[in-house]
Amino acid sequence: MNELEKIEQALDHRDLQLAYDLCHSALKKSNNPPLLKLMSRVYAEAGETIAAGNALLKCINDFGFDPNIAIDCSALFQSSMTNQVTSIRLCKNCLNHISKISENNLNKLATLLIQHDLIKQALKALEFGSQNYAFNKESAFNLANCYKFTGDFKRCDQMLRAIIRKDREYYKAYSTMVSLPTNSFDNKDLHQVLESIENCSDYKHKQHLYYTLYLFHERKKDFSKAFHYLKAANEAEKSVIGNIKTDLDASYRNAIRLFQDMPIENSLRTNKTRAPIFVVGLPRTGTTLTARLLSAHPDVQDAGERPFLNICMSPMLNKSGKMSLTEQLVSSPLEEIVNSYLLHISEIIGSSTRFVDQKPTNYNLIGFICLLIPNAKIIEVIRNPMDTCFSNYRQFFNRSVAGLQYTCDFDEIIKHFSHYKELMDFWQQKFPNKIYRLSYESLVKDPLKETERLYQACDLEFKQEYIQIEKLTSAVSTASSTQLREPVHSKYIERWKNYSTYLNPYRAKLPN
Structure with a gap:
């Protein structure tokens, strides 16, 4: 039995320590693709997805680009939510070697591209597969x-x-x-x-x-x-x-507690970029519509719902009460996080000078955004409370993945709405004039007037044709993907009233 067979046998018996020791010893003698792939598998089965991805990345760097290895590497980085820039670059490069990709990996590549919001690239991969495979x-x-x-x-x-x-x-x-x-x-x-x-x-x-x-x-x-x-x-x-309950309420309280005492402004190392426009709000309030209207401007690219900042900064909210805000700002690599975020976005938007990040739950991070990217624009989209709650209840989200499992229970939605309102009132008080509040109802009733105001708030030149979102050809992968192919309309205002017989008992539970 050769070394590779011994390692595979150890893996089959779930003896990960033996498999690691055999792999490590073999790699000292000879660095080759089969060994690196096995080492990646050892790390992956041990739950070390970053190390598993790095083993495959080394294989690519040392022995040349193999799209099938690159797809596995990209998937590992994507699942660990680290090294997103490398994951995106590997996926894009795979399209240049599409004829060498196995049938199973082609769909895997497309799934990764969809997760990165690179829909047209995913379409290219899938259409190639439909033409060449069963x-x-x-x-x-x-x-x-x-x-x-x-x-x-x-x-x-x-x-x-x-x-x-x-x-x-x-x-x-x-x-x-x-x-x-x-x-x-x-x-x-x-x-x-x-x-x-x-x-x-x-x-x-x-x-x-x-x-x-x-x-x-x-x-x-x-x-x-x-x-x-x-x-x-x-x-x-x-x-x-x-379990449909989430820890979002705790993170809201932590955010309020953490930002009660503000640091000295000139003690911060900030990024002066004016590129980001953050569109925030509860899901189904019109955030995608707002992003779509902004991306009609030739200098603005819709970057989709980017989870990067949430992943990097949300853990800091869990330290609230243990460390002050000033201590966290000093001890955390915030400048590196912001620069990595901007690099990540640049892989999506290309040469555009401004971009919209429409991740609704970035509202949790408004304090960090205001302090670290002070020139960024923040738009909060608000909507009738009952329409907001019902739209969440009726939407078929990928709830467990998106952290929206509470939306399949109306009482949980109302509780979440109340905490969200408390947090946003706090941010408005803490950062006056930094958050532009946009009413969904006002926007859809008078899109010309409200979109012009929105553009002014974002320091963008407005033209009347920018409200014609039905003419935009860019992909929309959010829950609003079908609605945004129509002209702006107001037919979803008070939609909840179609179900008032069943929903009126919940209405009384909403905050004023």
């Missing part, structure tokens, strides 16, 4: 979503129909299809969904089926049936997620 449901579903994100709803529907023809029990195809503005969902599909619910015991599948029926009946304006199925979809999701 039909694959997961790849086809990714392709359908890319068509949806780029506004090609007809091709999205056609791809979903092709999936259903292959497998009528591929349930998420139904919920995606019925969410499209125009679609081919018919009575045969409805019968299939109803029959599947009767025979299905998997709550994850039931969740898709119930949500399909909710959207179907809402479109038919049968709001009684629609709410019945929406509630069933959320109950099914609770069964999948388990």
Whole structure:
């Protein structure tokens, strides 16, 4: 048995220490790709994803670019949420070697590109796969979503129909299809969904089926049936997620506690860039619409919902009470974090001079943003409280991944809304004139007037044609991907009232 076989045997027996020792000893004698890949696997199985990624990166640097190794390396960096710039660069470079990528890795690459909000690049990879490999449901579903994100709803529907023809029990195809503005969902599909619910015991599948029926009946304006199925979809999701509570409330309190006493202003090392425009607010308040309107300006690029700052800075809020703000600002590598963030964004936006980061939950970090990037613009989008809460309850988020598991319970949503309002009132008091508050209702009722004001707040020159967001061709991968292909409209104002019979008891629980 040679060294590679011994290492693989140790891994098969889950003897990670032996596998590591054998790998480490072998690499001292001979540095080669098979050994580096095995060392990466050892680290990965031990939960050391950064070290696993670094082993594959060394393989690429020492022995040349292999797109299949690069995809595995990028996935490791993405899962650990570190070295995002390298992850993006590796994914982009893979597209130059697309013919060498295996079938399974091609869909993996597309998934990574979608996670990085590089939708058009993902589309290129998936279309190559559809033309050169046998039909694959997961790849086809990714392709359908890319068509949806780029506004090609007809091709999205056609791809979903092709999936259903292959497998009528591929349930998420139904919920995606019925969410499209125009679609081919018919009575045969409805019968299939109803029959599947009767025979299905998997709550994850039931969740898709119930949500399909909710959207179907809402479109038919049968709001009684629609709410019945929406509630069933959320109950099914609770069964999948388990604990729906989050620690967001604690982080809000920590932020308020941490920023009670401000540091001496000239003691900070700040970044003077004027590039960022942060659009914040609760989910489903109009943050994507706002970002879309801003990105109509030729100098502004929508960078999507970037999690980088949240990942790097949120842990500091957990130290609140243990260290003062001044101590944290001195001891933490904040300047390096901000510079890394800007480098990360530059990989997405290219040569644009301004960008919009529309990660809604950046509101938690407004204190850090105001202190460390003082020239950044911050836009808070607010919306009718009941519309906000209901829009969160009705939206089929990837909740457990996005940290939005509380949105499948209306009481939890209201509690979260109350804490959010308390935090934003604190930021407004602490940083007066730094946060521009934009009303969703005012924006959609008078988009010309409100968008001009928004541009003034961001020091941007305004032209009337910038409100014509339906003409923009850039991809939208948020929950608003279908709505933003239409002109700005006000038809979703007071949408919750369609369900007032069921929601009025919750209304009384909202803060004034």
